[in-house]
Amino acid sequence: MDFVDVVDSGGVRTLTLNEPKRRNALSLEMRVELRDAVRAAMDDARCRVVVLTGAGGFFCAGGDISSMSADPAAGEYRLRVLSELAEALAGGPKPVVAAVEGGAFGAGLSLVALADHVVAADDARFCASFGTIGLGTDGGLSWSLPRRIGRGRATEMIMFGEVMEAAQAQRIGLVERLTAPGTALEAAQHRAALLAARSRDALAANKAALSGAHADLTALLATEKEAQLTLLAGPDFAEGRAAFFEKRKAVFPA
Known part of the structure; x- marks a missing residue:
């Protein structure tokens, strides 16, 4: 794989988003690789727990804006892959532990929210940044x-799109454990090892019960996809995308 590193250790499989020069933005290629890696982990008897993290001191900056377009076919495929990834994370039988350094923005936040357990550096930040470029949520957020x-x-969080510090994220339940900067992955792997020692069947049963009606997520993903495809083709995203690359605040039409 070019964009996702896979490492096994004692029943814990660590999947690392690996394009640090772009803060691990979710390009189509990375989405496909991560979806396939999560599916493989969920099906592999050697893997008991999945740890998801990002390389280079940053979890994930969100979707790759440079690869987004108003083309319906391209957008549909990109969002379908993300939906399949979300369903694999939420619906698979193995617990998922997220290790967050730096930040999780947009679709990166969607990945964090799908995890069963979140460990974050105490200087990490979180943001549902979709609205700043004129888009709605995706990834099941x-x-x-x-x-x-x-x-x-x-x-x-979703409507205002404000940046949230790690301490507040822990207070409201987005994050379970805080750790010193640079140690989130180590701490997450330690937590994952504790889970790997527990009953595989019990973990799967507990995850299924806690996730509730998975069909609701499937329906929600379809709703998000249709809304996002419409937004991708609209003027607000065109302005948001331009503002992003011009490093200015977007000014949306009245």
């Missing part, structure tokens, strides 16, 4: 985030 932090707080 409007399903997973309210389940983690409650509807009111999830609505605030």
